[in-house]
Amino acid sequence: MRRALTAVAAVLAVVLVVLGAAGPASAHNVLVGSSPHDGAKLRHGPRAVVLTFNQPVQHGYDTITVTGPGGGRWEAGATTVDDRTVRVRVRPLGPAGAYTVGYRILSADGHPVSGELKFSLRTAGTGTPSSPGPTTAAQAANADGGGGLAWLWIAIVVVIAVGAVIALLRRARDTPS
Amino acid sequence: MTDEAPPLPVPAPVPASSDGARVAGGGEVAARFEPVVAYAGAGLVAAVVATGLMVGGRVPGIAAPGPLVEYGLPVARVLLDASAVATIGLSLLARLLGYDAPDRTEPVMRTARRLAFVSAVAWVACALIATTLQAAEVNPGVPLTPGAVAAYVGAVAGGKGLMLSAGCALVCAFFGWLALRHGEKVPAELRIGIALFGLLPLPVTGHASDGVYHDYSMISMELHVAGAAVWTGGLLAVAVLVAARPALLELALPRFSRLASAAIFVVAATGLFNGLVELALTPGVTLPGGLLTTGYGVLVLVKVALVALLGGLGAHFRFRLLPAVARGGRAAVFGWASGEVAVMGLAYGVGFVLSRAPVV
Numbered sequence: 001m002r003r004a005l006t007a008v009a010a011v012l013a014v015v016l017v018v019l020g021a022a023g024p025a026s027a028h029n030v031l032v033g034s035s036p037h038d039g040a041k042l043r044h045g046p047r048a049v050v051l052t053f054n055q056p057v058q059h060g061y062d063t064i065t066v067t068g069p070g071g072g073r074w075e076a077g078a079t080t081v082d083d084r085t086v087r088v089r090v091r092p093l094g095p096a097g098a099y100t101v102g103y104r105i106l107s108a109d110g111h112p113v114s115g116e117l118k119f120s121l122r123t124a125g126t127g128t129p130s131s132p133g134p135t136t137a138a139q140a141a142n143a144d145g146g147g148g149l150a151w152l153w154i155a156i157v158v159v160i161a162v163g164a165v166i167a168l169l170r171r172a173r174d175t176p177s
Numbered sequence: 178m179t180d181e182a183p184p185l186p187v188p189a190p191v192p193a194s195s196d197g198a199r200v201a202g203g204g205e206v207a208a209r210f211e212p213v214v215a216y217a218g219a220g221l222v223a224a225v226v227a228t229g230l231m232v233g234g235r236v237p238g239i240a241a242p243g244p245l246v247e248y249g250l251p252v253a254r255v256l257l258d259a260s261a262v263a264t265i266g267l268s269l270l271a272r273l274l275g276y277d278a279p280d281r282t283e284p285v286m287r288t289a290r291r292l293a294f295v296s297a298v299a300w301v302a303c304a305l306i307a308t309t310l311q312a313a314e315v316n317p318g319v320p321l322t323p324g325a326v327a328a329y330v331g332a333v334a335g336g337k338g339l340m341l342s343a344g345c346a347l348v349c350a351f352f353g354w355l356a357l358r359h360g361e362k363v364p365a366e367l368r369i370g371i372a373l374f375g376l377l378p379l380p381v382t383g384h385a386s387d388g389v390y391h392d393y394s395m396i397s398m399e400l401h402v403a404g405a406a407v408w409t410g411g412l413l414a415v416a417v418l419v420a421a422r423p424a425l426l427e428l429a430l431p432r433f434s435r436l437a438s439a440a441i442f443v444v445a446a447t448g449l450f451n452g453l454v455e456l457a458l459t460p461g462v463t464l465p466g467g468l469l470t471t472g473y474g475v476l477v478l479v480k481v482a483l484v485a486l487l488g489g490l491g492a493h494f495r496f497r498l499l500p501a502v503a504r505g506g507r508a509a510v511f512g513w514a515s516g517e518v519a520v521m522g523l524a525y526g527v528g529f530v531l532s533r534a535p536v537v
Contacts, residue, residue, distance in 0.1 A: 030459060030460050030461070032460055054460050058332065058333065059332075060328075060332060061315045061316070061332075063239060063240075065237075065238030065239060066238070067237045067238040073238060100237045100238065102236040102237050102238040102239040103236070103239065104236065104239045104240075104317075106315055106333070109334070109335070110311075110333040110334050110335030110336070111335070111533050112314060112315055114236050114239055115236060116236045116237060148320065149320040149321045149322070150245075150246065150309050150310060150312075150313040150321045151245070153309045153321070153323075153326070154306045154309055154310075157302050157305045157306055157309075158302060158306075160302075161298050161299065161301065161302035164298060165294075165295055165298050168294070168354055169291065169294070169295075169357075172294075172354060172357035172358050
């Protein structure tokens with residue numbers, strides 16, 4: 001009993017330290033500014049899309065895409081984060097028309113925030129998209145999935161938990177004090 | 178209900194409850210699980226419906242985590258809350274019944290300890306599952322590797338919080354198992370304390386506000402979570418194991434009623450504070466208009482209404498049922514308690530969505 005209490009005290013101490021180090025949790029990030037701004041009518045394509053949020057954005061889980069008329073993709077390279085701003089470079093744009101900026105970032109509080117804004121290009125450029133047309137149905141399905149492997153881990157957790165409960169209950173019953 | 182009552186079909190609100198109502202040798206009692214079904218069912222319905230309202234349209238060019246993750250996560254979190262609350266309530270039952278009449282209370286306590294152990298293991302499992310789903314949520318469109326889950330836990334406070342909660346739940350399960358073998362010699366206070374501690378990391382996974390009010394809103398949120406857990410868990414344990422046994426109800430109900438009276442004020446005050454601060458600190462939201470114009474504000478109002486309803490039910494308990502029980506009369510405690518935990522389940526379901534919903 002005494003040793004168990006010591007073990008608990010140690011665990012609680014570790015929890016307190018880690019909680020203290022986890023830093024402030026904060027509210028959801030809100031988009032407060034962008035370049036180009038939502039609804040902009042541009043003569044020339046932007047060299048980059050820059051989104052500014054009201055709070056720092058977590059690194060490593062952030063994506064900005066630019067989808068053009070006809071479904072071609074126009075962002076170039078990976079999305080980068082600098083404190084409250086998230087940025088992606090843009091290829092030279094092609095046809096005139098409506099472009100959609102889609103984003104998904106991870107808030108300071110660990111929750112994903114996504115959204116979109118639009119701008120239009122008045123004068124056609126000479127660029128070509130990185131992927132020429134709209135994604136096929138198969139690709140779209142793949143993009144929406146990816147949760148399959150997660151369910152394998154979940155099934156393993158459930159099986160272990162149920163097994164542990166049954167085995168330990170039986171053991172406690174066999175050896176009453 | 179007699180002790181020889183056939184075991185009820187066990188619902189599966191928690192993955193590990195398959196052994197739920199089986200009556201072991203050595204003088205245990207049958208538990209009634211309808212209140213658990215009412216509570217978890219209401220929680221699941223509220224969480225899934227509120228999630229459905231909150232899940233926005235697909236953003237062009239951005240992979241979405243898919244409906245399995247979008248709806249699986251609230252389900253896992255509601256079951257996590259349910260198992261944590263059940264663990265706390267069942268541990269609390271020893272204090273509610275007292276130690277003065279062991280021949281009357283011990284059969285019920287034996288069942289309570291077994292259920293508390295099962296729910297603590299379920300809590301561990303739910304916390305691990307929720308961690309997995311949250312990692313899947315931020316890695317849409319790619320197969321989820323164990324490395325990605327580890328990286329998520331390493332990088333994001335929400336993942337750390339869930340793992341800490343799982344750790345506390347594991348300690349809870351360990352002491353719960355010791356209590357299975359050694360009875361109340363393993364102090365109930367210790368088990369209650371560890372279980373409450375396991376709840377504290379969870380608000381870190383939601384958004385308490387930042388800025389000047391950060392410290393206050395974190396403290397307020399922790400009080401909110403602890404108050405709600407003690408209140409809900411206590412009522413759940415009373416409903417499942419005590420409500421149908423007048424001799425025990427006489428012992429537990431007055432103590433629970435005092436606890437619940439304190440809890441409702443704590444829960445209402447802290448919840449309102451946190452909801453309003455969150456709205457007030459969001460750019461582009463003005464109060465009081467924001468309560469009606471934002472989805473978040475509407476959910477805050479829904480929770481206020483639910484707490485008001487709980488207050489009414491609590492008053493009925495305190496001023497109608499309690500005097501009847503004290504006089505030794507029959508009172509429909511089981512039915513009222515089941516209804517009240519169902520309302521609490523709704524509040525928990527909405528609460529989870531509220532802790533994640535974008536404010537604007």
